[in-house]
Amino acid sequence: xxxxxxxxxxxxxxxxxxxxxxxxxxxxxxxxxxxxxxxxxxxxxxxxxxxxxxxxxxxxxxxxxxxxxxxxxxxxxxxxxxxxxxxxxxxxxxxxxxxxxxxxxxxxxxxxxxxxxxxxxxxxxxxxxxxxxxxxxxxxxxxxxxxxxxxxxxxxxxxxxxxxxxxxxxxxxxxxxxxxxxxxxxxxxxxxxxxxxxxxxxxxxxxxxxxxxxxxxxxxxxxxx
Amino acid sequence: xxxxxxxxxxxxxxxxxxxxxxxxxxxxxxxxxxxxxxxxxxxxxxxxxxxxxxxxxxxxxxxxxxxxxxxxxxxxxxxxxxxxxxxxxxxxxxxxxxxxxxxxxxxxxxxxxxxxxxxxxxxxxxxxxxxxxxxxxxxxxxxxxxxxxxxxxxxxxxxxxxxxxxxxxxxxxxxxxxxxxxxxxxxxxxxxxxxxxxxxxxxxxxxxxxxxxxxxxxxxxxxxx
Numbered sequence: 001x002x003x004x005x006x007x008x009x010x011x012x013x014x015x016x017x018x019x020x021x022x023x024x025x026x027x028x029x030x031x032x033x034x035x036x037x038x039x040x041x042x043x044x045x046x047x048x049x050x051x052x053x054x055x056x057x058x059x060x061x062x063x064x065x066x067x068x069x070x071x072x073x074x075x076x077x078x079x080x081x082x083x084x085x086x087x088x089x090x091x092x093x094x095x096x097x098x099x100x101x102x103x104x105x106x107x108x109x110x111x112x113x114x115x116x117x118x119x120x121x122x123x124x125x126x127x128x129x130x131x132x133x134x135x136x137x138x139x140x141x142x143x144x145x146x147x148x149x150x151x152x153x154x155x156x157x158x159x160x161x162x163x164x165x166x167x168x169x170x171x172x173x174x175x176x177x178x179x180x181x182x183x184x185x186x187x188x189x190x191x192x193x194x195x196x197x198x199x200x201x202x203x204x205x206x207x208x209x210x211x212x213x214x215x216x217x218x219x220x221x222x223x224x225x
Numbered sequence: 226x227x228x229x230x231x232x233x234x235x236x237x238x239x240x241x242x243x244x245x246x247x248x249x250x251x252x253x254x255x256x257x258x259x260x261x262x263x264x265x266x267x268x269x270x271x272x273x274x275x276x277x278x279x280x281x282x283x284x285x286x287x288x289x290x291x292x293x294x295x296x297x298x299x300x301x302x303x304x305x306x307x308x309x310x311x312x313x314x315x316x317x318x319x320x321x322x323x324x325x326x327x328x329x330x331x332x333x334x335x336x337x338x339x340x341x342x343x344x345x346x347x348x349x350x351x352x353x354x355x356x357x358x359x360x361x362x363x364x365x366x367x368x369x370x371x372x373x374x375x376x377x378x379x380x381x382x383x384x385x386x387x388x389x390x391x392x393x394x395x396x397x398x399x400x401x402x403x404x405x406x407x408x409x410x411x412x413x414x415x416x417x418x419x420x421x422x423x424x425x426x427x428x429x430x431x432x433x434x435x436x437x438x439x440x441x442x443x444x445x446x447x448x449x450x
Contacts, residue, residue: 131364131371135430137382137407139356139421146356146380146421148410154379155371157362182362185373196364196371201435205360210426210443217442218435 001123002098003047005040005160006090009033009061009105010054010079021057022206023105024064027216028223031064032206035108035219040101041070043115049074051105052090084180091172099123100168101160102183106206109218110160114200118162121197128162129184130199131155157182158199167192226348227323228272230265230385231315234258234286234330235279235304246282247431248330249289252441253448256289257431260333260444265326266295268340274299276330277315309405316397324348325393326385327408331431334443335385339425343387346422353387354409355424356380382407383424392417 009023023033040049053061055078065074075093079086087102094100099122101115114130121128138154139146161183168183171190180186184194206212234248248258265274278286280303290299300318304311312327319325324347326340339355346353363379364371386408393408396415405411409419431437 129364134359134381135432137409139354139380139382139409140374141378141380146419148406148413149365150404151406153366155364155366156359157364179375181373181376184362184364188373194371201433207360208426213442213446214439217438221438 002096003044003101003119004050004094004098004165005047005101005103006050006052006087007033007036007040007103007105008052008079008083008086008090009036009057010052010083010086021054024057024060025206025212027108027212027219032108032212032215033061033105034064034068035215036103036105036110037065037068037074039108039110039112040103040115041068041073043112044119047073050077050090050093051075052077052079052086054079082176083182084176084186087183088172088176091169094165094169096165098165099162100165101162102168103160104205107159107203108206109215110158110200110203114203115160117197118160121195122162122164125195126164126167127184127187127193127195128197129194130158130160130203131196132158132199132201132203155196156199157184158203163187163192227321228269228326228344229275229319229323229390230272230326230328231275231277231312232258232261232265232328232330233277233304233308233311233315234261234282235277235308235311246279249282249285250431250437252333252437252444257333257437257440258286258330259289259293260440261328261330261335262290262293262299264333264335264337265328265340266293266298268337269344272298275302275315275318276300277302277304277311279304307401308407309401309411312408313397313401316394319390319394321390323390324387325390326387327393328385329430332384332428333431334440335383335425335428339428340385342422343385346420347387347389350420351389351392352409352412352418352420353422354419355383355385355428356421357383357424357426357428380421381424382409383428388412388417 118128171187343353396412
């Protein structure tokens with residue numbers, strides 16, 4: 001089946017304490033986003049990327065895409081005010097039956113195996129949302145108070161959140177709600193079922209200088225075998 | 226007020242895929258546990274450590290303690306079958322009014338500032354449990370099914386979980402329950418109130434080779450300034 005990766009690269013870099021948006025920070029000389037795109041391009045030959053980027057980063061991103069060497073497989077779309085609006089924009093070009101991966105541009109460390117696993121489960125069951133266990137105990141806040149919740153009941157959600165287009169597109173054709181946190185919550189709100197699968201410990205979101213350090217070390221290790 | 230750090234170093238190293246228990250794995254030539262002990266010894270001069278260790282690691286741990294150069298400030302106690310039983314054993318020597326830090330031996334990257342903050346809040350409010358936000362979306366499992374929960378309502382719990390002895394000791398004098406996940410849940414089960422405070426992103430639990438790599442990088446960065 002045809003494959004689309006909607007990659008959301010809209011971060012402002014605020015948490016990073018830097019002017020450069022997170023997706024353009026360099027790991028061993030290449031932008032974070034470069035690594036993310038590279039994984040999806042390598043995962044499947046018949047996969048096209050829809051890259052959702054804030055207006056002000058279009059030019060920088062275009063330069064980077066041209067350097068990747070597969071510009072015909074990557075289409076740029078302008079981002080929106082929220083995650084939902086950015087993904088909504090990214091989904092607009094998709095007309096045919098397809099498997100759609102929605103992925104954070106700042107998660108460059110996923111493996112092609114995870115992309116394959118998500119694809120296979122989505123074809124079979126309609127959705128595939130990678131999750132990992134929390135290593136820490138977890139508490140749930142209720143106003144100012146908090147209570148313990150059994151750690152095994154909690155799953156931390158990664159991306160690519162993967163869906164058949166026949167499930168994802170109708171959910172995004174409906175109304176936006178402020179309670180939407182990710183694609184799974186959108187699908188769920190409109191009656192779709194979300195099936196989980198095992199994510200990867202290394203598939204972290206780069207949001208702090210520490211994460212960048214970590215990503216550099218991982219990529220170094222991988223390169224050395 | 227007198228201070229005790231009950232440090233639980235009971236890991237079996239299973240997840241690490243190695244024979245060496247996690248607390249003895251080396252970071253730049255020193256065991257993980259060495260770094261943990263060092264932070265608490267440096268944090269306060271009138272702080273004593275109660276180190277809870279499985280019987281089979283007593284000898285190795287003793288050798289390490291002697292190398293640290295403050296053996297009189299560290300007492301070893303044999304661990305129990307569960308986290309609760311280990312902490313229970315570790316609390317037995319404490320008789321006087323004190324602030325008690327309960328800390329994971331495999332969290333070597335906390336700062337002395339965090340120890341100080343926990344102490345001050347515990348003196349003032351009775352408890353101090355460091356938490357951080359989840360960067361990932363979160364789902365709660367109910368049997369086979371899962372539902373989204375607002376990410377801002379979720380806190381990931383670190384250690385040192387810090388309490389006045391007048392709160393922690395009575396809670397541990399009561400019955401063990403299988404639902405206890407950490408010290409906060411024990412205190413809470415017996416009517417105590419748990420006050421949170423900001424933890425630290427770097428204060429991770431070393432449970433995989435990846436974490437060890439990460440810790441090495443952090444310690445390197447700190448050493449170089």
